[in-house]
Amino acid sequence: MYIAMSEETKIQKSIEFISKKLDLSPQIAMITGTGFSNITKIIEVVTKIPYEEIPNFPVPTVKSHTGMLVFGKVKDKTIVAMEGRIHLYEGYNPKDIAFVIRVMAGLGAKYLLITSAVGGIDPFLETGDFVLINDHINFTGTNPLIGKNIDSIGIRFPDMSSAYPAHLRKLAIQAAIKKGIRLKEGIYAGVLGPCLETPAETRFLRIAGGHVVGMSTVQEVITAVHCGVQVLAIGVVTNVNSPDCMAPSVIEDIISVAENTSDILSVLWKSIIAELQ
Numbered sequence: 001m002y003i004a005m006s007e008e009t010k011i012q013k014s015i016e017f018i019s020k021k022l023d024l025s026p027q028i029a030m031i032t033g034t035g036f037s038n039i040t041k042i043i044e045v046v047t048k049i050p051y052e053e054i055p056n057f058p059v060p061t062v063k064s065h066t067g068m069l070v071f072g073k074v075k076d077k078t079i080v081a082m083e084g085r086i087h088l089y090e091g092y093n094p095k096d097i098a099f100v101i102r103v104m105a106g107l108g109a110k111y112l113l114i115t116s117a118v119g120g121i122d123p124f125l126e127t128g129d130f131v132l133i134n135d136h137i138n139f140t141g142t143n144p145l146i147g148k149n150i151d152s153i154g155i156r157f158p159d160m161s162s163a164y165p166a167h168l169r170k171l172a173i174q175a176a177i178k179k180g181i182r183l184k185e186g187i188y189a190g191v192l193g194p195c196l197e198t199p200a201e202t203r204f205l206r207i208a209g210g211h212v213v214g215m216s217t218v219q220e221v222i223t224a225v226h227c228g229v230q231v232l233a234i235g236v237v238t239n240v241n242s243p244d245c246m247a248p249s250v251i252e253d254i255i256s257v258a259e260n261t262s263d264i265l266s267v268l269w270k271s272i273i274a275e276l277q
Contacts, residue, residue, distance in 0.1 A: 008150050010056040011099065015106040017055050021047060022071055022107075026080035028273060029101075029109035029229070033085060033116040033216060038262040040081045042270045043072040051084075057103070058096045060084045074273045080104055087215055089194035094144035098223040102153060105227040111168075111276055112224045113269065117258050118212035118235035119197065121205050122186060125212070125237050128261055129184055130268070132172055133233040134164050136188040136218050137210055144219045145226055154226035163225050168232040175271040181264060186211025188235060190218030199243040212237065232272065236261050 005013075024046060032039045051059045051067040060067045068083040082100065086092045101112065118131065125131065149156045169185070176183035189210030191197070197205065197213060205213055212235050224231050238257040 007095065007099075008152065011102050011106060013055045014057055014099075014103045018049060018069070018103070018107060021049060024071065024073075024078045025108035026071065026078045026104070027109065028074075028077055028079040028111045028113060028276065029104035030079060030081040030113040030269075031085050031115065031220060032081060032083055033114075033258070038259065039115060039266050039269060040070045040083055042074055042266050043070055043079060043081060044074070045070055045072040047071050056099070058086045058092055058099065060086050061090045062087070074270060077273050077276060079273070080107060080109060085216055085220070087194075088140060088142070088192055088219065089215055094142050094146065094219050097219040098144035101220055101223040101229070102227060105153075105224070105229050109229060112220070112229045112231045113272070114217055114220060114231065114233035115265065115269075116188075116214050116217045116233065116235045117238040117254055118188065118214040120211075120237040120240040121189070121197075121202050121213050122211040123242070125184070125186075125240060127237055127240055127257055129237040130176075130181065130261075130265065131184050131186045131212050131235040131237060132169055133188045133212075133217070133235055134169060134185050136163070136190055136221060137208060138190050138218045138222075139205070140190050140192045140218060144223045154228060158222075158226045160222070160225060163221055163231060164233060165230050168230060171275050172232060172234070172268075172272050175275065176268055179267055179271050181268050183234075183268070186235075188217055188233070189213045191215055197241055202241040202243040206243075213241065234265070234268070236265065
């Protein structure tokens with residue numbers, strides 16, 4: 001008789017597989033978004049594991065997401081970095097996204113650092129701006145915690161009032177000032193995708209309180225909070241949505257902006273990581 005493996009067992013099997021290949025326990029988890037895989041160059045790499053080798057681990061279908069777990073050190077901090085993430089629009093469900101966060105938390109990560117390519121919907125944002133995410137609005141219509149709760153991971157009703165802790169945001173701002181990097185702040189509007197926003201949708205998201213819009217991050221952050229992992233997220237404005245003069249957004253241009261800002265963002269992340277306790 002076939003008995004379906006529980007989600008908790010699947011997570012544990014992934015953790016066990018990865019742990020056998022490591023001599024370190026990562027304190028920090030990092031997710032690099034579209035076009036940002038070069039950020040992992042700040043890591044003194046100990047080992048790399050393709051997602052496809054890890055039991056039960058979902059594999060990205062988007063070409064700009066390589067699908068590699070990178071383990072190593074930045075300064076004296078141990079880190080696991082995801083080169084590429086998965087998205088709801090690829091056909092994955094919220095629990096698939098939760099899975100990868102839960103595995104990294106199970107490996108020992110206490111912090112989750114997120115980089116995302118975002119569309120600027122605030123009129124004061126420009127292409128190439130760095131935006132420190134201080135809150136989010138979930139417009140995806142779903143949640144990774146729907147269904148039976150895994151009590152060993154987190155509580156049934158996690159509080160989201162400090163999903164982006166003020167002390168970590170303060171640390172990021174101080175690091176940016178120290179390095180002479182302009183860092184703005186804003187609210188992330190999370191949408192399902194994969195199509196980009198219409199002018200009417202952009203107006204709605206702006207009126208609703210969003211400063212930037214993206215197709216990731218929200219599910220990851222909810223899961224991290226549920227796991228007790230502290231989050232710091234920075235969005236890079238790769239295209240600007242101006243509803244009254246919308247110009248076509250091309251994915252190649254979005255990736256190009258991401259790649260062109262990666263070096264500066266890497267400097268900022270390295271400075272931030274050095275100050276994490």
